[in-house]
Amino acid sequence: MLKPLLFIVALLWATPVSAEEIDNDKEITTKAPAGLNIFFSPNDKVTDQLIPLIDNARKSIYAAVYMLTDKKIADALIRAKQRGIKMQLILDPISTGKYGKTDYLLTSGIPIYIYQAPTNARPWFSPIMHNKFACIDDTILWTGSFNWTVSANLTNEENAIVSRDINVCKIFKTYFDTLLKTKTTPLILSQKKGYQERTLRTIITQALASTTTDEELYEILGLVLQENSSCWSSIQTVH
Numbered sequence: 001m002l003k004p005l006l007f008i009v010a011l012l013w014a015t016p017v018s019a020e021e022i023d024n025d026k027e028i029t030t031k032a033p034a035g036l037n038i039f040f041s042p043n044d045k046v047t048d049q050l051i052p053l054i055d056n057a058r059k060s061i062y063a064a065v066y067m068l069t070d071k072k073i074a075d076a077l078i079r080a081k082q083r084g085i086k087m088q089l090i091l092d093p094i095s096t097g098k099y100g101k102t103d104y105l106l107t108s109g110i111p112i113y114i115y116q117a118p119t120n121a122r123p124w125f126s127p128i129m130h131n132k133f134a135c136i137d138d139t140i141l142w143t144g145s146f147n148w149t150v151s152a153n154l155t156n157e158e159n160a161i162v163s164r165d166i167n168v169c170k171i172f173k174t175y176f177d178t179l180l181k182t183k184t185t186p187l188i189l190s191q192k193k194g195y196q197e198r199t200l201r202t203i204i205t206q207a208l209a210s211t212t213t214d215e216e217l218y219e220i221l222g223l224v225l226q227e228n229s230s231c232w233s234s235i236q237t238v239h
Contacts, residue, residue, distance in 0.1 A: 035164050039160045040159050041146060042155060046152070046158065047072060050073065050148075053142060054073070058085075058137055062135045063134035067092065068095045068102075069099045088180065089105065089111065090184055091114060092115050092128050093114055102114075113187065141169040142162050
């Protein structure tokens, strides 16, 4: 008696799932929850999703972005500023390089703050400001892996999530305010210093932000590192 029962149970367990059930499961796993929009580059043209959010802002934009080099996004921010939108941007030092849009934005009156690594950070491998989020009108939160660059939009495998949950936006805005007050310097002040500490991170950051090919990158790094013997020695020691 036991064997037939076990056979029936095994048969039921092995019953193939219907095509309809598979389609339903697929729909569940690919459909974003209510209140969320999810985008993937390069297929979803993520920049085309971000710019309308900036253009439709009515009150404020607070963004912390690792790299901002896309002029289309910079122009949208400038348009928002010209409409009277309150705005503050926190950027990593990498955005002050050759292709960064910090100076371009600053001339339009947009307040820009540059991330400053903690003073107790490791001297050659200090932290970076790797966020990529924006709080718009205190109601919309944009976040994900997507940097505000042309490459992120056209070639990289990236993601972006848009939430219209006010509480989620509030959490990010609170973090933004803390980051702004404790770990940034206004871009104008950082420029007035007239120098930048020559750490391994700043050297690589400047090289990455100033080149478009691997050959240029290797050439710049080689020249700069050889000019700075202490940095060069440290790299050899690490290796």
